[in-house]
Amino acid sequence: MRRRPGFDFGYTATSAIIYVTAIIVFATFFITAQGPTTDNPQGSVAYRAGIYLPALAALLTGFALLLGLGNLMRVHLGRVQRQERNWPYSIVLLASAGITIVVGAVVGGSGPNSVGATDIFNYVYQPLASTFYSLLAFFIAAAAFRALRARTVEMAILTIVALIVILGQAPVFQIDQLNWMAAIKDWIVQYPALAAIRGIALGASLGIIATSARLLLGIDRQYLS
Amino acid sequence: MDSRANQFFTFVYGNSEIVIFAILAVFLLFFLFFLGVSRTRKLWPLRNLPPYQRIRGAIGRAAELGKGVHFSPGSGDLAQGLHPVETLAGLTIGEAVARQAAQSGARLVTTTNGAVTYAVADNVASRGYANAGRLADYNPDETRFVTQSMNDSLPYLVGAADVVEHEDTELNIAVGYFAAEYLLLGETAVHSGANQIVGSTQASAIPLMLTTADPEQVLIGEEIFAGGAYLQQRPSHVASLNAQDVLRIVLIIAIIVGVALANLEPSWLKFIFSRLLALPLPLLLMGRGQEG
DSSP, X not given: OOOOSSOOHHHHHHHHHHHHHHHHHHHHHHSOOOOOOSSOTTOOHHHHHHHHHHHHHHHHHHHHHHHHHHHHHHHHHHHHHHTOTTHHHHHHHHHHHHHHHHHHHHTTSSSTTSHHHHHHIIIIIHHHXXXXXXXXXXXXXXXXXXXXXXXXXHHHHXXXXXXXXXXXXXXXXXXXXXXXXHHHHHHHIIIIIXXXXXXXXXXXXXXXXXXHHHHHTXXXXXXXX | OOXXXXXXXXXXXXXXXXXXXXXXXXXXXXXXXXXXXHHHSOOOOOOOOHHHHHHHHHHHHHHHHTOEEEEEEESOBTTTTBSHHHHHHHHHHHHHHHHHHHHHTOEEEEEXXXXXHHHHHHHHXXXXXXXXXXXXXXXXXXXXXXXXOSSOOHHHHHHHHHHHHHTTEEEEEEEEEOOTTHHHHHHHHHHTTOEEEEEXXXXXXXXXXXXXXXXXXXXXXXXXXXHHHHHSOOHHHHHHHHHHHHHHHHHHHHHHHHHHHHHHOHHHHHHIXXXXXXXXXXXXXXXXXXXX
Protein backbone atom coordinates (compact mmCIF):
# COMPACT_ATOMS: atom_id res chain seq x y z
CA MET A 1 0.00 0.00 0.00
CA ARG A 2 1.56 3.29 -1.11
CA ARG A 3 0.75 6.57 0.62
CA ARG A 4 -0.81 9.25 -1.56
CA PRO A 5 0.11 12.92 -1.10
CA GLY A 6 -2.11 14.78 1.39
CA PHE A 7 -4.62 12.98 3.60
CA ASP A 8 -4.82 9.33 2.62
CA PHE A 9 -7.82 7.65 4.27
CA GLY A 10 -6.64 4.10 3.46
CA TYR A 11 -3.20 4.72 4.94
CA THR A 12 -4.62 6.40 8.06
CA ALA A 13 -7.21 3.64 8.61
CA THR A 14 -4.60 0.88 8.17
CA SER A 15 -2.24 2.66 10.57
CA ALA A 16 -5.05 3.02 13.14
CA ILE A 17 -5.94 -0.71 12.93
CA ILE A 18 -2.29 -1.66 13.37
CA TYR A 19 -1.70 0.62 16.37
CA VAL A 20 -4.91 -0.40 18.16
CA THR A 21 -4.16 -4.11 17.59
CA ALA A 22 -0.54 -3.64 18.74
CA ILE A 23 -1.67 -1.86 21.92
CA ILE A 24 -4.21 -4.58 22.75
CA VAL A 25 -1.71 -7.42 22.17
CA PHE A 26 0.93 -5.50 24.11
CA ALA A 27 -1.46 -4.87 27.01
CA THR A 28 -2.55 -8.54 27.22
CA PHE A 29 1.10 -9.44 27.87
CA PHE A 30 1.21 -7.24 30.98
CA ILE A 31 -2.20 -7.80 32.50
CA THR A 32 -3.79 -10.97 33.82
CA ALA A 33 -6.83 -11.62 31.66
CA GLN A 34 -9.97 -12.74 33.55
CA GLY A 35 -11.23 -16.00 32.01
CA PRO A 36 -14.90 -17.09 31.79
CA THR A 37 -16.84 -16.90 35.07
CA THR A 38 -20.48 -17.56 35.97
CA ASP A 39 -21.13 -13.80 35.87
CA ASN A 40 -19.27 -13.29 32.59
CA PRO A 41 -19.27 -16.58 30.63
CA GLN A 42 -17.33 -15.09 27.72
CA GLY A 43 -14.45 -13.82 29.84
CA SER A 44 -12.98 -10.33 29.95
CA VAL A 45 -12.27 -8.24 26.83
CA ALA A 46 -8.52 -8.90 27.23
CA TYR A 47 -9.20 -12.66 27.48
CA ARG A 48 -11.27 -12.64 24.27
CA ALA A 49 -8.69 -10.47 22.50
CA GLY A 50 -6.03 -13.01 23.48
CA ILE A 51 -8.08 -15.73 21.74
CA TYR A 52 -9.47 -13.93 18.68
CA LEU A 53 -6.43 -11.91 17.55
CA PRO A 54 -4.11 -14.94 17.10
CA ALA A 55 -6.98 -16.68 15.25
CA LEU A 56 -7.23 -13.65 12.97
CA ALA A 57 -3.47 -13.81 12.36
CA ALA A 58 -3.84 -17.48 11.34
CA LEU A 59 -6.59 -16.47 8.91
CA LEU A 60 -4.35 -13.79 7.38
CA THR A 61 -1.55 -16.34 7.05
CA GLY A 62 -3.97 -18.53 5.08
CA PHE A 63 -4.63 -15.70 2.62
CA ALA A 64 -0.90 -14.90 2.39
CA LEU A 65 -0.25 -18.59 1.68
CA LEU A 66 -2.52 -18.36 -1.35
CA LEU A 67 -0.46 -15.37 -2.53
CA GLY A 68 2.72 -17.36 -1.97
CA LEU A 69 1.43 -20.38 -3.87
CA GLY A 70 0.38 -18.06 -6.70
CA ASN A 71 3.93 -16.67 -6.81
CA LEU A 72 5.42 -20.18 -6.84
CA MET A 73 3.15 -21.23 -9.73
CA ARG A 74 3.82 -18.04 -11.70
CA VAL A 75 7.62 -18.28 -11.34
CA HIS A 76 7.87 -21.96 -12.30
CA LEU A 77 5.20 -21.99 -15.01
CA GLY A 78 7.02 -19.02 -16.54
CA ARG A 79 10.28 -20.99 -16.50
CA VAL A 80 8.65 -23.93 -18.21
CA GLN A 81 6.97 -21.68 -20.78
CA ARG A 82 10.23 -19.89 -21.60
CA GLN A 83 12.19 -23.19 -21.43
CA GLU A 84 14.83 -21.55 -19.22
CA ARG A 85 17.86 -23.48 -17.99
CA ASN A 86 16.82 -26.44 -15.75
CA TRP A 87 13.15 -25.98 -16.62
CA PRO A 88 12.34 -29.71 -16.20
CA TYR A 89 13.00 -29.28 -12.46
CA SER A 90 10.22 -26.72 -12.37
CA ILE A 91 7.82 -29.37 -13.70
CA VAL A 92 9.00 -31.73 -10.93
CA LEU A 93 8.43 -29.00 -8.33
CA LEU A 94 4.94 -28.12 -9.57
CA ALA A 95 3.99 -31.81 -9.87
CA SER A 96 5.32 -32.51 -6.33
CA ALA A 97 3.36 -29.57 -4.91
CA GLY A 98 0.17 -30.67 -6.71
CA ILE A 99 0.51 -34.33 -5.67
CA THR A 100 1.20 -33.39 -2.04
CA ILE A 101 -1.86 -31.12 -1.89
CA VAL A 102 -4.17 -33.70 -3.52
CA VAL A 103 -2.87 -36.70 -1.53
CA GLY A 104 -2.94 -34.69 1.71
CA ALA A 105 -6.53 -33.65 1.06
CA VAL A 106 -7.92 -36.99 -0.14
CA VAL A 107 -5.97 -40.04 1.15
CA GLY A 108 -6.86 -41.12 4.69
CA GLY A 109 -8.56 -37.93 5.81
CA SER A 110 -7.54 -34.38 5.06
CA GLY A 111 -5.00 -31.91 6.42
CA PRO A 112 -1.42 -32.19 7.62
CA ASN A 113 -2.20 -35.19 9.86
CA SER A 114 -3.92 -37.28 7.16
CA VAL A 115 -2.47 -40.69 6.27
CA GLY A 116 -1.42 -39.45 2.82
CA ALA A 117 0.37 -36.33 4.12
CA THR A 118 2.07 -38.30 6.92
CA ASP A 119 3.27 -40.96 4.45
CA ILE A 120 4.68 -38.32 2.09
CA PHE A 121 6.43 -36.71 5.04
CA ASN A 122 7.85 -39.99 6.40
CA TYR A 123 8.77 -41.76 3.16
CA VAL A 124 9.63 -38.92 0.78
CA TYR A 125 10.50 -35.74 2.67
CA GLN A 126 12.44 -37.29 5.59
CA PRO A 127 14.89 -39.32 3.40
CA LEU A 128 15.48 -36.27 1.19
CA ALA A 129 16.05 -34.03 4.22
CA SER A 130 18.44 -36.58 5.76
CA THR A 131 20.41 -36.60 2.49
CA PHE A 132 20.82 -32.84 2.63
CA TYR A 133 21.73 -32.91 6.33
CA SER A 134 24.42 -35.50 5.58
CA LEU A 135 25.88 -33.09 3.01
CA LEU A 136 26.50 -30.66 5.87
CA ALA A 137 29.24 -32.97 7.22
CA PHE A 138 31.23 -32.52 3.99
CA PHE A 139 30.51 -28.79 3.96
CA ILE A 140 31.83 -28.48 7.54
CA ALA A 141 35.03 -30.28 6.52
CA ALA A 142 35.45 -27.95 3.52
CA ALA A 143 34.81 -24.86 5.70
CA ALA A 144 37.34 -26.06 8.31
CA PHE A 145 39.96 -26.67 5.62
CA ARG A 146 39.37 -23.17 4.22
CA ALA A 147 39.64 -21.67 7.73
CA LEU A 148 43.03 -23.37 8.12
CA ARG A 149 44.20 -21.98 4.78
CA ALA A 150 43.16 -18.44 5.72
CA ARG A 151 46.26 -18.23 7.97
CA THR A 152 44.89 -15.48 10.21
CA VAL A 153 45.14 -15.57 14.01
CA GLU A 154 41.34 -15.52 14.45
CA MET A 155 40.84 -18.44 12.06
CA ALA A 156 43.65 -20.41 13.71
CA ILE A 157 42.01 -19.93 17.14
CA LEU A 158 38.58 -20.86 15.72
CA THR A 159 39.94 -24.06 14.16
CA ILE A 160 41.93 -25.15 17.22
CA VAL A 161 39.01 -24.52 19.57
CA ALA A 162 36.62 -26.37 17.22
CA LEU A 163 39.05 -29.30 17.07
CA ILE A 164 39.33 -29.48 20.88
CA VAL A 165 35.53 -29.36 21.30
CA ILE A 166 35.01 -32.09 18.66
CA LEU A 167 37.72 -34.33 20.16
CA GLY A 168 36.45 -33.64 23.69
CA GLN A 169 33.11 -35.17 22.73
CA ALA A 170 34.64 -38.29 21.16
CA PRO A 171 34.04 -41.49 23.22
CA VAL A 172 37.77 -42.28 23.39
CA PHE A 173 38.37 -39.12 25.44
CA GLN A 174 35.72 -40.07 28.00
CA ILE A 175 37.87 -42.81 29.58
CA ASP A 176 39.63 -41.96 32.85
CA GLN A 177 43.17 -41.79 31.40
CA LEU A 178 42.21 -39.35 28.65
CA ASN A 179 39.41 -37.33 30.20
CA TRP A 180 41.59 -34.19 30.37
CA MET A 181 40.50 -33.41 26.82
CA ALA A 182 36.84 -33.56 27.88
CA ALA A 183 37.69 -31.28 30.84
CA ILE A 184 39.26 -28.70 28.50
CA LYS A 185 36.20 -28.95 26.23
CA ASP A 186 33.86 -28.42 29.20
CA TRP A 187 35.85 -25.38 30.34
CA ILE A 188 35.73 -23.84 26.83
CA VAL A 189 31.99 -24.46 26.50
CA GLN A 190 31.11 -23.26 30.01
CA TYR A 191 33.25 -20.12 30.25
CA PRO A 192 34.67 -18.36 27.14
CA ALA A 193 32.01 -19.69 24.71
CA LEU A 194 29.13 -19.02 27.11
CA ALA A 195 30.44 -15.51 27.84
CA ALA A 196 30.54 -14.74 24.10
CA ILE A 197 27.07 -16.22 23.53
CA ARG A 198 25.63 -14.17 26.42
CA GLY A 199 27.28 -11.03 25.08
CA ILE A 200 25.71 -11.60 21.66
CA ALA A 201 22.36 -12.48 23.24
CA LEU A 202 22.34 -9.32 25.41
CA GLY A 203 23.13 -7.10 22.41
CA ALA A 204 20.54 -8.86 20.26
CA SER A 205 17.92 -8.47 23.01
CA LEU A 206 18.54 -4.71 23.06
CA GLY A 207 18.13 -4.66 19.28
CA ILE A 208 14.88 -6.63 19.54
CA ILE A 209 13.55 -4.23 22.21
CA ALA A 210 14.49 -1.23 20.04
CA THR A 211 12.85 -2.63 16.88
CA SER A 212 9.70 -3.67 18.76
CA ALA A 213 9.42 -0.27 20.49
CA ARG A 214 9.73 1.61 17.19
CA LEU A 215 6.99 -0.53 15.65
CA LEU A 216 4.69 -0.23 18.68
CA LEU A 217 5.10 3.54 18.76
CA GLY A 218 4.26 3.71 15.07
CA ILE A 219 7.59 5.36 14.28
CA ASP A 220 8.55 2.65 11.79
CA ARG A 221 5.94 2.69 9.06
CA GLN A 222 7.92 1.33 6.14
CA TYR A 223 5.69 -1.76 5.95
CA LEU A 224 2.67 0.44 5.41
CA SER A 225 3.74 2.73 2.63
CA MET B 1 21.58 -12.70 51.66
CA ASP B 2 18.93 -11.09 53.89
CA SER B 3 15.19 -11.67 53.55
CA ARG B 4 14.56 -8.33 51.80
CA ALA B 5 17.06 -9.15 49.02
CA ASN B 6 15.51 -12.66 48.76
CA GLN B 7 12.06 -11.07 48.52
CA PHE B 8 13.36 -8.81 45.73
CA PHE B 9 14.69 -11.73 43.69
CA THR B 10 11.53 -13.80 44.26
CA PHE B 11 9.48 -10.89 42.97
CA VAL B 12 11.71 -10.36 39.92
CA TYR B 13 11.64 -14.05 38.93
CA GLY B 14 7.89 -14.33 39.51
CA ASN B 15 6.94 -11.13 37.65
CA SER B 16 9.17 -11.03 34.59
CA GLU B 17 6.64 -8.90 32.67
CA ILE B 18 7.21 -6.00 35.11
CA VAL B 19 10.96 -6.25 34.56
CA ILE B 20 10.42 -6.27 30.77
CA PHE B 21 8.10 -3.28 31.09
CA ALA B 22 10.71 -1.44 33.18
CA ILE B 23 13.47 -2.11 30.61
CA LEU B 24 11.14 -1.00 27.79
CA ALA B 25 10.22 2.16 29.69
CA VAL B 26 13.88 3.05 30.31
CA PHE B 27 14.67 2.37 26.64
CA LEU B 28 11.75 4.54 25.48
CA LEU B 29 12.93 7.35 27.75
CA PHE B 30 16.39 7.40 26.15
CA PHE B 31 14.96 6.80 22.68
CA LEU B 32 12.55 9.74 22.85
CA PHE B 33 15.32 11.90 24.32
CA PHE B 34 17.70 11.12 21.44
CA LEU B 35 14.90 11.49 18.87
CA GLY B 36 14.19 14.97 20.24
CA VAL B 37 17.89 15.87 20.29
CA SER B 38 18.33 14.65 16.69
CA ARG B 39 15.95 17.40 15.49
CA THR B 40 18.22 20.18 16.71
CA ARG B 41 21.74 18.73 16.67
CA LYS B 42 23.77 15.81 15.37
CA LEU B 43 23.82 12.61 17.44
CA TRP B 44 26.85 10.46 18.26
CA PRO B 45 28.62 9.43 15.04
CA LEU B 46 28.08 5.83 13.96
CA ARG B 47 31.13 3.60 14.22
CA ASN B 48 32.42 1.93 11.07
CA LEU B 49 30.64 -1.28 10.13
CA PRO B 50 32.35 -2.62 6.96
CA PRO B 51 29.46 -4.88 5.84
CA TYR B 52 27.11 -1.89 5.50
CA GLN B 53 29.79 0.25 3.89
CA ARG B 54 30.50 -2.43 1.30
CA ILE B 55 26.93 -3.20 0.25
CA ARG B 56 26.66 -0.35 -2.27
CA GLY B 57 30.01 -1.20 -3.90
CA ALA B 58 29.23 -4.91 -4.01
CA ILE B 59 25.86 -4.33 -5.69
CA GLY B 60 27.51 -1.95 -8.17
CA ARG B 61 30.11 -4.61 -8.99
CA ALA B 62 27.36 -7.19 -9.61
CA ALA B 63 25.70 -4.72 -11.99
CA GLU B 64 28.98 -4.08 -13.84
CA LEU B 65 29.51 -7.81 -14.31
CA GLY B 66 25.93 -8.21 -15.53
CA LYS B 67 25.24 -10.71 -12.75
CA GLY B 68 22.57 -10.95 -10.09
CA VAL B 69 22.18 -10.22 -6.37
CA HIS B 70 20.44 -12.67 -4.05
CA PHE B 71 18.85 -11.32 -0.87
CA SER B 72 17.54 -13.43 2.01
CA PRO B 73 15.85 -12.01 5.16
CA GLY B 74 16.62 -15.28 6.93
CA SER B 75 14.76 -18.51 7.51
CA GLY B 76 12.50 -16.95 10.14
CA ASP B 77 8.92 -15.89 9.53
CA LEU B 78 6.87 -12.89 10.61
CA ALA B 79 3.68 -14.80 11.30
CA GLN B 80 4.67 -18.06 12.93
CA GLY B 81 6.60 -16.65 15.88
CA LEU B 82 9.86 -17.68 14.18
CA HIS B 83 12.18 -14.83 15.11
CA PRO B 84 10.00 -12.10 13.57
CA VAL B 85 12.15 -9.19 14.78
CA GLU B 86 15.31 -10.56 13.15
CA THR B 87 13.25 -11.07 9.98
CA LEU B 88 12.07 -7.44 10.16
CA ALA B 89 15.69 -6.31 10.58
CA GLY B 90 16.58 -8.30 7.46
CA LEU B 91 13.69 -6.74 5.54
CA THR B 92 14.84 -3.24 6.55
CA ILE B 93 18.20 -4.01 4.94
CA GLY B 94 16.32 -5.57 2.00
CA GLU B 95 14.65 -2.24 1.24
CA ALA B 96 18.03 -0.48 0.99
CA VAL B 97 19.39 -3.35 -1.11
CA ALA B 98 16.40 -3.08 -3.49
CA ARG B 99 16.92 0.66 -3.82
CA GLN B 100 20.61 0.28 -4.63
CA ALA B 101 19.94 -2.60 -7.02
CA ALA B 102 17.37 -0.44 -8.81
CA GLN B 103 19.81 2.49 -9.01
CA SER B 104 22.67 0.36 -10.34
CA GLY B 105 20.56 -1.83 -12.59
CA ALA B 106 21.58 -5.12 -10.96
CA ARG B 107 19.06 -7.96 -11.06
CA LEU B 108 17.79 -8.67 -7.52
CA VAL B 109 16.23 -11.98 -6.46
CA THR B 110 14.71 -12.13 -2.96
CA THR B 111 13.81 -15.50 -1.44
CA THR B 112 11.59 -15.89 1.63
CA ASN B 113 10.35 -18.51 4.07
CA GLY B 114 6.75 -18.02 5.13
CA ALA B 115 3.83 -16.54 3.26
CA VAL B 116 3.51 -13.37 5.35
CA THR B 117 7.25 -12.71 5.05
CA TYR B 118 6.88 -13.14 1.29
CA ALA B 119 4.03 -10.60 1.14
CA VAL B 120 5.99 -8.04 3.20
CA ALA B 121 9.23 -8.69 1.25
CA ASP B 122 7.36 -8.04 -2.01
CA ASN B 123 6.10 -4.72 -0.60
CA VAL B 124 9.54 -3.78 0.72
CA ALA B 125 11.34 -4.60 -2.56
CA SER B 126 8.82 -2.65 -4.65
CA ARG B 127 9.19 0.29 -2.23
CA GLY B 128 12.98 0.17 -2.72
CA TYR B 129 12.50 0.37 -6.50
CA ALA B 130 9.93 3.15 -6.07
CA ASN B 131 12.32 5.15 -3.88
CA ALA B 132 14.92 4.90 -6.63
CA GLY B 133 12.31 6.19 -9.10
CA ARG B 134 12.34 2.91 -11.03
CA LEU B 135 9.18 1.12 -9.95
CA ALA B 136 8.56 0.09 -13.58
CA ASP B 137 11.77 -2.01 -13.44
CA TYR B 138 10.50 -4.06 -10.50
CA ASN B 139 9.64 -7.63 -11.45
CA PRO B 140 7.34 -9.21 -8.81
CA ASP B 141 8.50 -12.69 -9.90
CA GLU B 142 11.99 -11.90 -8.55
CA THR B 143 10.63 -11.86 -4.98
CA ARG B 144 9.92 -15.50 -4.32
CA PHE B 145 7.97 -17.55 -1.86
CA VAL B 146 10.13 -20.64 -1.32
CA THR B 147 8.73 -22.52 1.67
CA GLN B 148 6.21 -22.38 4.51
CA SER B 149 8.47 -24.20 6.93
CA MET B 150 7.84 -23.90 10.66
CA ASN B 151 10.49 -25.88 12.51
CA ASP B 152 12.93 -26.90 9.82
CA SER B 153 14.91 -24.22 8.00
CA LEU B 154 16.64 -26.71 5.69
CA PRO B 155 14.05 -26.69 2.85
CA TYR B 156 14.18 -22.90 2.64
CA LEU B 157 17.98 -22.84 2.59
CA VAL B 158 18.05 -25.49 -0.14
CA GLY B 159 15.75 -23.26 -2.23
CA ALA B 160 17.86 -20.15 -1.55
CA ALA B 161 21.08 -22.06 -2.34
CA ASP B 162 19.54 -23.14 -5.65
CA VAL B 163 19.06 -19.48 -6.63
CA VAL B 164 22.67 -18.63 -5.67
CA GLU B 165 24.08 -21.58 -7.61
CA HIS B 166 21.97 -21.54 -10.77
CA GLU B 167 20.95 -17.94 -11.35
CA ASP B 168 24.33 -16.37 -12.04
CA THR B 169 24.62 -14.71 -8.64
CA GLU B 170 27.57 -12.42 -7.93
CA LEU B 171 26.48 -11.25 -4.48
CA ASN B 172 24.65 -13.12 -1.72
CA ILE B 173 23.23 -10.90 1.03
CA ALA B 174 21.72 -12.96 3.84
CA VAL B 175 20.79 -11.09 7.01
CA GLY B 176 18.19 -12.24 9.54
CA TYR B 177 17.54 -15.39 11.53
CA PHE B 178 19.77 -18.30 10.53
CA ALA B 179 20.67 -21.48 12.39
CA ALA B 180 23.45 -24.01 11.72
CA GLU B 181 21.78 -25.08 8.45
CA TYR B 182 23.00 -21.75 7.05
CA LEU B 183 26.16 -23.64 6.09
CA LEU B 184 24.28 -25.07 3.09
CA LEU B 185 23.70 -21.57 1.68
CA GLY B 186 27.13 -20.25 2.68
CA GLU B 187 29.09 -23.13 1.16
CA THR B 188 27.02 -23.04 -2.04
CA ALA B 189 27.88 -19.34 -2.37
CA VAL B 190 31.58 -20.15 -1.85
CA HIS B 191 31.51 -22.88 -4.51
CA SER B 192 29.73 -20.65 -7.03
CA GLY B 193 32.23 -17.84 -6.35
CA ALA B 194 29.68 -15.37 -5.01
CA ASN B 195 30.69 -12.51 -2.75
CA GLN B 196 28.81 -12.61 0.58
CA ILE B 197 27.50 -10.06 3.07
CA VAL B 198 25.79 -11.97 5.87
CA GLY B 199 24.61 -11.60 9.45
CA SER B 200 22.73 -13.35 12.24
CA THR B 201 22.04 -13.15 15.97
CA GLN B 202 22.41 -16.91 16.46
CA ALA B 203 25.59 -18.31 17.96
CA SER B 204 25.05 -21.50 15.93
CA ALA B 205 25.24 -19.61 12.62
CA ILE B 206 27.85 -16.88 13.26
CA PRO B 207 30.96 -19.17 13.26
CA LEU B 208 29.76 -20.77 10.02
CA MET B 209 29.29 -17.33 8.47
CA LEU B 210 32.81 -16.36 9.53
CA THR B 211 34.25 -19.43 7.81
CA THR B 212 32.23 -19.16 4.58
CA ALA B 213 32.30 -15.37 4.07
CA ASP B 214 34.96 -12.70 4.47
CA PRO B 215 34.94 -12.08 8.27
CA GLU B 216 34.92 -8.33 7.50
CA GLN B 217 31.54 -8.81 5.82
CA VAL B 218 29.74 -10.57 8.66
CA LEU B 219 27.22 -8.73 10.87
CA ILE B 220 27.35 -10.16 14.38
CA GLY B 221 24.44 -10.07 16.83
CA GLU B 222 22.83 -6.66 17.31
CA GLU B 223 24.63 -5.23 14.27
CA ILE B 224 21.87 -6.64 12.06
CA PHE B 225 19.39 -4.25 13.72
CA ALA B 226 21.45 -1.20 12.69
CA GLY B 227 20.64 -1.46 8.96
CA GLY B 228 18.06 1.35 8.99
CA ALA B 229 20.55 3.73 10.62
CA TYR B 230 23.52 2.88 8.39
CA LEU B 231 21.86 2.33 5.02
CA GLN B 232 18.92 4.75 5.15
CA GLN B 233 20.01 7.22 7.85
CA ARG B 234 16.52 7.22 9.34
CA PRO B 235 16.52 9.56 12.40
CA SER B 236 14.39 7.10 14.43
CA HIS B 237 16.88 4.28 13.77
CA VAL B 238 19.89 6.45 14.63
CA ALA B 239 18.15 7.60 17.84
CA SER B 240 17.31 4.03 18.84
CA LEU B 241 20.91 2.99 18.13
CA ASN B 242 22.07 5.73 20.53
CA ALA B 243 19.56 4.59 23.15
CA GLN B 244 20.77 0.99 22.74
CA ASP B 245 24.35 2.16 23.21
CA VAL B 246 23.43 3.90 26.49
CA LEU B 247 21.65 0.78 27.77
CA ARG B 248 24.57 -1.39 26.67
CA ILE B 249 27.03 0.82 28.55
CA VAL B 250 24.80 0.66 31.65
CA LEU B 251 24.64 -3.15 31.36
CA ILE B 252 28.42 -3.46 30.93
CA ILE B 253 29.06 -1.24 33.96
CA ALA B 254 26.49 -3.20 36.00
CA ILE B 255 28.12 -6.52 35.05
CA ILE B 256 31.66 -5.31 35.83
CA VAL B 257 30.65 -3.67 39.12
CA GLY B 258 28.53 -6.71 40.06
CA VAL B 259 31.37 -9.18 39.42
CA ALA B 260 33.87 -6.96 41.27
CA LEU B 261 31.58 -6.49 44.29
CA ALA B 262 30.57 -10.17 44.42
CA ASN B 263 34.25 -11.10 44.66
CA LEU B 264 35.65 -8.23 46.72
CA GLU B 265 32.88 -6.89 48.97
CA PRO B 266 29.64 -8.97 48.85
CA SER B 267 28.05 -6.90 51.63
CA TRP B 268 27.88 -3.86 49.30
CA LEU B 269 26.09 -5.96 46.69
CA LYS B 270 23.63 -7.08 49.38
CA PHE B 271 23.09 -3.45 50.29
CA ILE B 272 22.32 -2.55 46.65
CA PHE B 273 19.74 -5.33 46.29
CA SER B 274 18.16 -5.13 49.73
CA ARG B 275 18.10 -1.36 50.20
CA LEU B 276 18.28 0.47 46.86
CA LEU B 277 16.70 -1.81 44.24
CA ALA B 278 14.13 -3.17 46.70
CA LEU B 279 12.86 0.33 47.57
CA PRO B 280 9.79 0.21 45.25
CA LEU B 281 9.09 -3.42 46.25
CA PRO B 282 6.28 -2.80 48.81
CA LEU B 283 4.45 -0.64 46.26
CA LEU B 284 4.82 -3.26 43.51
CA LEU B 285 3.71 -6.07 45.84
CA MET B 286 0.67 -4.05 46.86
CA GLY B 287 -0.14 -3.44 43.18
CA ARG B 288 0.06 -7.17 42.49
CA GLY B 289 -2.16 -7.97 45.47
CA GLN B 290 0.65 -9.83 47.28
CA GLU B 291 1.71 -9.46 50.88
CA GLY B 292 4.37 -6.82 51.61
